[in-house]
Amino acid sequence: MxxxxxxxxxxxxxxxxxxxxxxxxxxxxxxxxxxxxxxxxxxxxxxxxxxxxxxxxxxxxxxxxxxxxxxxxxxxxxxxxxxxxxxxxxxxxPTEILLACDDAQREEYLAPCVSGEKRELFALTEPEAGSDVMGMKSTARKDGDDWILNGSKHFISGPCMPDFAIVFAATGVDETPRGPRKRVTAFLVDVGLPGFDIQEGNKCVSYRGYKTYQLAFDDVRIGPDKMLGVEGRGLELAGKWLGMGRIWVGATCCGKAERLLEMATDWAASRKQFGKPIGQFQATGFRLADMTMGLRAADLMVTDAVQRADAGALRDEDAAMVKVFCSEMLNRVADDTVQIFGGMGLMEELPVQRLWRDSRLERIWDGTSEIQRHIITRSILRPLGA
Ligand SMILES: Cc1cc2nc3c(=O)[nH]c(=O)nc-3n(C[C@H](O)[C@H](O)[C@H](O)COP(=O)(O)OP(=O)(O)OC[C@H]3O[C@@H](n4cnc5c(N)ncnc54)[C@H](O)[C@@H]3O)c2cc1C
Incomplete structure (x- = not known):
């Protein structure tokens, strides 16, 4: 590229x-x-x-x-x-959602994240509401000018203990032609507030050392100045960021696939069985050809998507296509690399097994492959009223 x-x-x-x-x-x-x-x-x-x-x-x-x-x-x-x-x-x-900060919030949250004095987490997922975001149970109710936050989040990830979390919670319900719909609002919630408990959560076998946190809110009082953006418009904010996040997943998948492909190619050229390099067996050579084609196509999809984003013309389905295509391409490449390495592919002495483990997460976070396909399908059928 x-x-x-x-x-x-x-x-x-x-x-x-x-x-x-x-x-x-x-x-x-x-x-x-x-x-x-x-x-x-x-x-x-x-x-x-x-x-x-x-x-x-x-x-x-x-x-x-x-x-x-x-x-x-x-x-x-x-x-x-x-x-x-x-x-x-x-x-x-730092998440681009923070660009929605008002002037005072920019000083308190955005600027310190840019300078590295503060770290944020993006807290959407809940134990009972993963793919089904609207199933969220976290709520924020008005009490005078303040909000009272209750609920929990899990799988909320970052490199280290954050200073605050961008928390999504239901602040009411709207009646819509499609039935009742939660009004979801984003809040800036400081770690250390009374009633806000944050603990390290489950350990993931992909990207060992990247932490997930579980957050619990028990009558956490937050002032009106902590609302990010407009009440009831939190998912629009989240959606804007999730779209670009999905493209970054696509780009990282291409990088990892390129690294794996290089390893697989070197191994196929140097490992000999039956008196010749295993790459000379068509089963291995064709595998390399397919991996190379997959990577080329994925790179082109990322390039197309970022050009759309730079032109302000990125749609949800564009990001979804990149996420699902690139992450599934990477998983095929990772699995094929293990196969080409044979037993050595699974040994801790070589990085192949680690990259293979790391790759697996990409089909899950930022919205699973199935959810991306829903988004794409919706964009195809909704214009026809189906
Ligand atoms: C390491 C890690 C870090 C993460 N970081 C964050 C973070 O920082 N912030 C955050 O908010 N979230 C984060 N997440 C959460 C992540 O986005 C969710 O794990 C993901 O959206 C899937 O939700 P779930 O795990 O609850 O799976 P579930 O929603 O329970 O899904 C389980 C399976 O059912 C399938 N499924 C569900 N609904 C449908 C449907 N309608 N049609 C077809 N199939 C369906 C899914 O595709 C999946 O295969 C992180 C997750 C991990 C593992």
Whole structure:
């Protein structure tokens, strides 16, 4: 894909590649083995990312971010995808939802996230409401000018204990032609508030060391100044961000697939059985051909989507197609790489098994493959009234 990138983006790519080599790749085995990123390593990654301009590179320059457009960010995310989320998540890309902050919130939340003084979590998923977002049980009810928040969230992920969470809760119900519909509102909820409990949650075998948290709210009182955006419009806010998040998943999947493909190719060319390299057996060679075609198609889908996003023309179904296509391509590539490596593919001594484990998550988070297919199907049938 690099034959057509601009000089400016080439510089970005060189920066992120050097950063990967020096700051991230040397630590991935240790982090996987430990199941955590030691705090001093995380802080070192943060500090170095600030020095080279990768920290908050996704946000506009007028809020202190790096001002990279979506096409440039896709190149960056593609490179990050070659290593563990546990490591590259320390290079903050604060959620763009925070751009919905009002002036006072920008000072209290957005600016410190850009400078690295604060970290946020995006808290939508609940134990009983994963794919079915509207099944959420978290509520916020009015009490004078304040809101009283109750409920719980789980699988809420980040590199380290956050300073605040962007929490989605139902603030009422609307009657619509399709039946009652929850009004969902986003709130900025500070860690440490009375009634707000946050604990490390389940440990994931993909991206070991990337943490998930469970959040519980028991009559948490939050002021009117903590509402993010407009009451009842939280899902529109979330949706805008989730769309780009799905494209970043696609880009990272392409990066990881490229790394796996390189490993598989080297192995196929050097491992000999029956007196010749296994790549010379058509079963292996054709596998490499299919992996290469899948990656090419996935890269083109990401390129198309970020061009749409840069032009302000990205639709939900575009992002859904990228998410499902790229994550499923990566899973085929990862599985085929294990197959080409044979038994060695599953041994801890080689990184193949780790990348294979890491790949599996991509079909699940940010909306499962099934949910992406629902979004695509809806975009096809709804115009026909079906
Ligand atoms: C490591 C990790 C980090 C995460 N980080 C965050 C985070 O920071 N913030 C956040 O809010 N969430 C986060 N999530 C949650 C993630 O988005 C959800 O796990 C995901 O949306 C799926 O929800 P679920 O796990 O509850 O699965 P479920 O919704 O229970 O789904 C189980 C299965 O049923 C299928 N299914 C469900 N409904 C349908 C349907 N209508 N049609 C067909 N199939 C269906 C699903 O596709 C899936 O295969 C994270 C998850 C993980 C694992």
């Amino acid at each position: 690099e034959y057509q990138i601009s000089h400016e983006n080439e510089l970005v790519l060189n920066t992120v590649r050097a950063f990967m080599e020096e700051e991230l790749l040397p630590h991935e085995e240790e982090v996987d083995r430990l199941g955590e990123v030691p705090e001093d390593l995380g802080r070192q990654i943060e500090a170095r990312a600030k020095e080279v301009g990768l920290f908050a590179a996704n946000l506009p320059e007028d809020v202190g971010g790096g001002g990279l457009n979506y096409s440039a960010m896709a190149l960056v995310e593609r490179e990050y995808g070659k290593t563990s989320h546990a490591l590259h998540s320390w290079i903050a890309r």
